[in-house]
Amino acid sequence: MKKITIVLLILFLLSPVFAIDNNKLLKQVDRNLNPESFESYRKLINIEPNGREKEFVLFTVKKGKDKIAALFISPASEKGRSTLRLDENMWLFIPNIGKPVRITSLQSVVGGVFNNADILRLDYAEEYNVVEIEDLGEEYLLHLKAKTNSVAYDKLKMWADKKKSLPKKIECLTEASMLIKTIYFKQIKDFGGGIVRPSVIETDSPLHQGYKSVMIFAGIKHREFKDEVFTLPFLPNLESLR
Amino acid sequence: MRSITLFFILINLFVLGLSAQEEHTFDLSEIEKKSFQIGGYLEFRPVLFGLDGDSWFYKLKFYDLEEGKTIAEYNFNVLLDASYEKGIIKAKIRTNTDITKSFSGWSHNTTLFEALFSVKPSLSFHLDIGKKRMKWGKGYAWNPVAFIDRPKNPNEPELALEGYMVLSMDYIKSFQGRLKTITFTPFLLPVNEHINSTFGKPNQLNFGGKIYFLFYDTDIDLMFLSGGSVPARYGMDFSRNIAPNFEIHGEFAYIPDYSKKVIQEDSTAGEDQYASINYLMGIRFLTKTNTTFFFEYLKNGNGYISYEMENFYSLIDQAYQSYLLSGDDSQLKFLSDTTPQAYRTFAPMQDYLYLRISQKEPWNILYFIPSFTSIFNLSDKSFSLTPELLYSPITNLELRAKITILLGKGGSEFGEKQNDFRLEFRGRYYF
Numbered sequence: 002m003k004k005i006t007i008v009l010l011i012l013f014l015l016s017p018v019f020a021i022d023n024n025k026l027l028k029q030v031d032r033n034l035n036p037e038s039f040e041s042y043r044k045l046i047n048i049e050p051n052g053r054e055k056e057f058v059l060f061t062v063k064k065g066k067d068k069i070a071a072l073f074i075s076p077a078s079e080k081g082r083s084t085l086r087l088d089e090n091m092w093l094f095i096p097n098i099g100k101p102v103r104i105t106s107l108q109s110v111v112g113g114v115f116n117n118a119d120i121l122r123l124d125y126a127e128e129y130n131v132v133e134i135e136d137l138g139e140e141y142l143l144h145l146k147a148k149t150n151s152v153a154y155d156k157l158k159m160w161a162d163k164k165k166s167l168p169k170k171i172e173c174l175t176e177a178s179m180l181i182k183t184i185y186f187k188q189i190k191d192f193g194g195g196i197v198r199p200s201v202i203e204t205d206s207p208l209h210q211g212y213k214s215v216m217i218f219a220g221i222k223h224r225e226f227k228d229e230v231f232t233l234p235f236l237p238n239l240e241s242l243r
Numbered sequence: 244m245r246s247i248t249l250f251f252i253l254i255n256l257f258v259l260g261l262s263a264q265e266e267h268t269f270d271l272s273e274i275e276k277k278s279f280q281i282g283g284y285l286e287f288r289p290v291l292f293g294l295d296g297d298s299w300f301y302k303l304k305f306y307d308l309e310e311g312k313t314i315a316e317y318n319f320n321v322l323l324d325a326s327y328e329k330g331i332i333k334a335k336i337r338t339n340t341d342i343t344k345s346f347s348g349w350s351h352n353t354t355l356f357e358a359l360f361s362v363k364p365s366l367s368f369h370l371d372i373g374k375k376r377m378k379w380g381k382g383y384a385w386n387p388v389a390f391i392d393r394p395k396n397p398n399e400p401e402l403a404l405e406g407y408m409v410l411s412m413d414y415i416k417s418f419q420g421r422l423k424t425i426t427f428t429p430f431l432l433p434v435n436e437h438i439n440s441t442f443g444k445p446n447q448l449n450f451g452g453k454i455y456f457l458f459y460d461t462d463i464d465l466m467f468l469s470g471g472s473v474p475a476r477y478g479m480d481f482s483r484n485i486a487p488n489f490e491i492h493g494e495f496a497y498i499p500d501y502s503k504k505v506i507q508e509d510s511t512a513g514e515d516q517y518a519s520i521n522y523l524m525g526i527r528f529l530t531k532t533n534t535t536f537f538f539e540y541l542k543n544g545n546g547y548i549s550y551e552m553e554n555f556y557s558l559i560d561q562a563y564q565s566y567l568l569s570g571d572d573s574q575l576k577f578l579s580d581t582t583p584q585a586y587r588t589f590a591p592m593q594d595y596l597y598l599r600i601s602q603k604e605p606w607n608i609l610y611f612i613p614s615f616t617s618i619f620n621l622s623d624k625s626f627s628l629t630p631e632l633l634y635s636p637i638t639n640l641e642l643r644a645k646i647t648i649l650l651g652k653g654g655s656e657f658g659e660k661q662n663d664f665r666l667e668f669r670g671r672y673y674f
Contacts, residue, residue: 097402212609
């Protein structure tokens with residue numbers, strides 16, 4: 002009985018250590034995907050079952066844990082639109098309307114399978130806790146649970162490469178474990194400055210059979226910004242950072 | 244028939260060809276930044292108006308014309324945006340050209356919407372001089388606190404509008420904690436015969452400002468305008484997400500010495516002075532099926548009350564009867580010339596509801612948004628209904644079809660407009 006008590010006590014004392022390690026792994030995945038503060042250029046392509054495609058190019062800036070903004074560079078119909086996310090607050094600035102309007106993470110400013118949460122993504126470790134890690138040999142399977150109910154997906158299942166600590170596939174699930182979409186990370190590329198990460202992200206969804214969206218990164222580099230960049234009055238001036 | 248079949252085969256081959264392009268590429272050379280940029284859109288917008296021959300506004304405008312039950316109008320529009328940016332300076336110009344073919348013939352008009360010179364010595368400080376829109380307010384259909392903007396059309400709230408000549412600056416400061424941002428935006432707006440002449444009383448230097456806070460995840464603005472061209476006014480607005488898919492917003496404006504132009508019994512314009520309170524409350528709600536609901540209530544204290552509108556209609560009636568009896572249209576012409584613009588604005592009365600329901604990409608049709616909009620005048624129970632279809636079949640091409648049906652009894656706002664309905668198609672190409 003005494004032995005069992007000691008074993009249980011050790012397990013109890015070690016459990017937070019495991020939890021910390023789990024979240025450390027997720028933080029490592031985040032850092033390998035991008036620096037905490039960076040700028041990047043991305044092309045988003047929506048592909049329909051009939052082969053029709055529409056492309057969007059975005060310039061993105063991020064600072065710290067909770068600030069990210071993106072500017073549409075093309076196509077012409079979207080040029081000048083910009084989006085800002087401060088923690089859970091999101092806004093869309095449309096030049097003709099001229100003032101930022103609040104949007105939600107579930108909407109999509111580009112249509113297709115990617116929604117605003119995918120486009121203005123904060124670090125996974127900021128929005129999710131690791132509840133379980135499965136060792137699958139060459140990869141880990143991380144089971145993530147949203148910290149709050151304002152996060153776009155309640156649960157994530159992330160398959161991560163053990164050696165590189167980079168995601169290979171993520172399934173986004175509802176609270177009832179219904180699959181909303183699957184995100185695939187492909188074509189690892191050296192962007193310079195120590196950033197080696199997947200350059201192509203694809204997504205599909207059982208809710209949009211036959212549709213696919215692709216995100217291609219052309220440039221990503223560490224860059225520091227002042228907090229004032231991530232404010233509503235600065236949104237119309239994001240272009241000046243390029 | 245054979246040629247049509249061949250055309251569709253070629254289209255399908257083209258589409259299949261596109262789908263075969265599995266490899267997508269993206270290179271930084273594609274997005275090289277240019278100092279000088281130009282863009283805009285070309286638009287073609289035919290409109291069919293279904294006239295209401297019994298309405299007072301029809302009688303005021305078409306009393307001597309035989310236009311039948313419908314009239315068609317063809318609108319061509321070019322919006323041009325050009326900008327030059329170098330270091331801390333930026334110059335921007337926006338022009339709008341309308342060419343219209345209506346029952347009265349061809350007409351054209353080019354307006355300088357914006358012409359702005361900006362200096363940005365730091366990320367926190369921004370100085371603008373020139374013609375620009377200030378775009379105050381959080382409301383979607385109406386903005387009671389947009390003290391220095393031209394009124395929006397609630398049926399076209401996203402339409403580009405002309406600005407005013409101002410000198411303004413933005414000072415931005417960010418913080419950690421519950422108060423995340425403060426921005427101070429003071430401005431000067433001169434009015435004389437040549438500059439901002441439509442704004443109000445000439446030979447005045449108007450001034451005002453706005454302070455914006457992002458506080459407890461809520462956007463809050465406090466603003467004021469003074470200077471003499473229009474009565475001084477004070478306002479505030481806010482916007483906040485109370486849930487990820489549920490936004491609330493509001494505006495409040497107070498004008499202590501508002502002067503309302505009211506048409507008198509002798510058809511001349513008089514003035515009624517009082518303290519005017521205007522406010523707006525609104526919500527935006529997104530369902531799990533991607534349906535967005537906009538709902539707004541407007542209290543337009545600047546607007547007319549029922550008997551003032553009834554008085555106006557009875558004056559048109561008298562003038563029209565006089566014309567029918569004697570053929571003398573001088574009273575109608577006088578009334579048409581002297582009627583204050585406020586009687587013809589988008590919200591001439593005091594209590595309105597706005598509802599818009601839009602469904603993003605139903606049946607998995609990308610870039611297709613059907614929507615339904617209704618504006619309800621609570622004072623006289625008249626309303627408009629606008630179903631709309633918006634689709635972007637190819638990149639940079641946007642097609643829109645909508646019909647607005649106006650309903651209301653005699654003597655009501657929407658019942659007395661010159662149209663019963665308005666059917667419109669819009670094709671817009673961005674470049």
